Amino acid sequence: MKVKQFYLFLLMVAFTTIIVACSGSNGASTPEEGSSGSTEGTSDSDEDVIEVGILHSLSGTMAISETSVHDAELLAINEINENGGVLGKQIKPVIEDGASDWPTFAEKAKKLLQQDKVATIFGGWTSASRKAMLPVVEESNGLLWYPVQYEGMESSPNIFYTGAAPNQQIVPAVDWLLENRGTKFYLLGSDYVFPRTANAAIKAQLEDAGADLVGEEYTPLGHTDYNTVIAKIKSEKPDVIFNTLNGDSNVAFFKQLKDAGITSEDITVLSVSVAEEEVRGIGADAIAGHLTSWNYYQTTETPENSEFVAAYKAAYGEDRVTADPIEAGYFGVYLWAAAVEKAGTTDVDAVKEAAKELEFQAPGGLVKVDGENQHVYKTVRIGEVQGDGQIKELWNSGEPVKPDPFLKGFDWASGLAESLGQ
């Protein structure tokens, strides 16, 4: 009986401690800067601080990808703070966890904008998370910087898209493949919005070019058995596999493709969701020789990039690699800071106005904000994975390409864009 009472007491103590310690809504926040949800209403009392929200998945399936972007954004904030901050104020990040769950992204975005009244949010990875945050930022007239390439067909007045639009990644990749690798295409993707929408555009493009589509396959997210797909690929003998698989599936697919005896000599696989980070997970030997399409590689030769890579490794470890979304998250913070400096205020409408046609020397080369659709001009780069896990650039567009999220500039896409009523 005594033992039972003791446990009961212990339990109560534990519960009370946890609940008291964690009730962020009561204003109890941890002293460690940057790692805690902010207290309510402090943004007004602290005159020399500008609060910004960082909203990525720190837990769940997307954490492995999003944590790196989160790290890069914190790095940019720290660098800006060391150089005197913005408008003479320090930037204070308010970090929230989207937990790979779309309604959570909506909830946390609402919290950041309505409760913490942050000046802007940097966040999101999956299209679904962006779609979840979109109505929230529009409703409270907030600002979101979204750092990942996506399927296009969107242009929210409250979102800046620092990743690639389809015409800055997918369309030029298909053109390049048609010219250099052959005309028999096989489309393979995870079963969600990005691959399906991207492939709809690719199919229109292939038809226009008179190329052959020999297969189209979607597997559930997290799928790991590709033997049937590979058997189909073997019988169809495509020149090119256009790969829009996401996450773990890539590991299984490339390993099984190699085991099946198909090398990059036989069939080229071009991936649009595999960057340096993912290459580490797949294993460089399994994917070496295959291609990727992005706007930035760790090997991209600009003075800004060598500084960026060095700073990133110094902050987070020598074994870390940089990749396209990491770079896009990083320069997104700089673009916002530059727009705030130019506007002289953090007011959303003023910042949006100031951001128009704003230019910045990002690690991946010059980027420029498109005043109309709030995407950025970026240089397209097609690269080949090397044995050491790095990606060697084979071709680039020479100059930053104007973003065209609705593919208005392409005749073959007229059906796609028109159906949106744009």
Added chain:
Amino acid sequence: MGKIMNQSIFNKKNLLLLGFIVLLIAPLFLTDFRLNLLGKYLAFAILVIGLDLLWGYTGVLSLGHGIFFGIGAYAMGMYLKLEASGTTKLPDFMAWSGVQELPFIWVPFQNPILAIILGIFIPLMIALLLGLLTFRNRINGVYFTILSQALVVVVVTLFVGQQGLTGGTNGLTSFNTIFGFSLASTTTQTVIYLITAAVLAIVYFASKVLINGRLGQVLIGIRDGENRLRFLGYDPAIFKTFIYALSAGIAGLAGMLFVLQVGIISPTMMGIIPSIEMVLWVALGGRGTLIGPVIGAILVNWAKTSFSESYPDIWLYFLGLMFVIVVVFLPDGLMGLFKKFQKRWSGLHDKQPDSARVEKNYS
């Protein structure tokens, strides 16, 4: 005097009334954002009442209530999406999925009343059908649980795969108005919150009446000795199917209230993990008590929010710790703890000479 105090403190009716009054006046002291969150927790609380009827009282464990919740939410979401798109245009995701005209299954959802009815009716019918097929064939216990889980996989795969019909992984979001009222306005949100609180109260009391009646006795009979009941001439399959369908309908209702306040529904909300989480809320609050699961749902979700806001890096560990503590030390959930205290408190006062009788426990 002490005795009266003592009785009124642990009088469940008074406590319930107090709780409900607190919920009703919450809009006065909570910020819009927090009220919105509380509304979400209450939607979950409605759901767990149904789940408790099924698991706590009838002893049928379903790990697939996420889909009933989700279907209800989608029904409401479809109406909201159509209203947001206007009469002439298709919902945005259909356009970019290559759908040319409104699919026929979307047509009924143009009417809000019909959408609300279908949001309850569709989950109810699915559960009825599944219940008839399984319970009649005496598929019980763990086999039913596995089946309910399989249903989740099937439905989620279907929803993700049919992007043109359901919005795929993105789900449905970007809503504007309901019955012409802006969803973004504070007044609308407060009204929706109050409706949620009222629905919670209605569902709670209706379930209480159901459980205290003769049907409740049969249900508990099924839970504790199904074969005996069968020998007495009852057909457990009918009762189980009924309560399964009822809980699915309640889940659909909760889903509709959820989507109104959260503004998004996607297949992640109906998957395996949320379905299991819902059962955890019931276990944590105390199964077979009705009020326990309600408290469990509100408490766990509140803890989830506040842990994750305070410790975004490690909040999941806190949550896990909480589950472990409750399961290990409180097998009867929080209500078990409450009863223990009640007993001890009453016992303390019992020793005093003047307190002859202690107020009877309601459950």
